[in-house]
Amino acid sequence: MNMDYTDKSVWSIDKIRHFLMNNVKQERFQHIMGVAESAKSLAVHYGESIADAEVAAYYHDILKDRNKEWLVSYIREEGEDPGEGLLAWKTLHAQAGAIFAKSEGGISNLEILNAVRYHTTGRASMGLLEKIIFVADFIEAGRTFDGVDEIRAIAESDLDRAVFESLNSSISYLRKKNEYVMSTSLEARIYYENLISERTANEKRNESH
Ligand SMILES: [Fe+2]
């Protein structure tokens, strides 16, 4: 995608960074910078636009420090329905972030907007940039959860499997805490599980020929 940085209606990287510094906690800012670094290196590795990866990473948690009420009314004011997100309000910042990137940041690239929108839940059949942001959010340098190094290693060779492992990790974390799991995440897990097993079956078939 060619982002026109001379277009005044599109926020520059500096403007987004400035907004972040004033609107998210310090720790969150560090996380966002970490996601941007991981996303850029995955973009290089998998042939995605580095600039798009950086922009999507910058927007992904831009509204993460807003409370539930603020997010719900923002989403509604902008003409969308928070829907199932009301049962899993920690996902609302992703929907709100995508709306914000478009209406405030002037982003029109749907791949960037979807990468922001689905970065928390994932979804079936994600595009390359969506997968990069989804995985980068999991493996950025500041993450320390059990199994993160394994996912980091997988991400270097098999992005779909890294998506699958990240989904598994996030779904079991939510279940352990008795929190609602969004249907998009469950669908995504089935989708990536099938994709990987079909791929493995095809590889075996090719080997035997
Ligand atoms: Fe997030």
Ligand SMILES: [Fe+2]
């Ligand atoms: Fe994040």
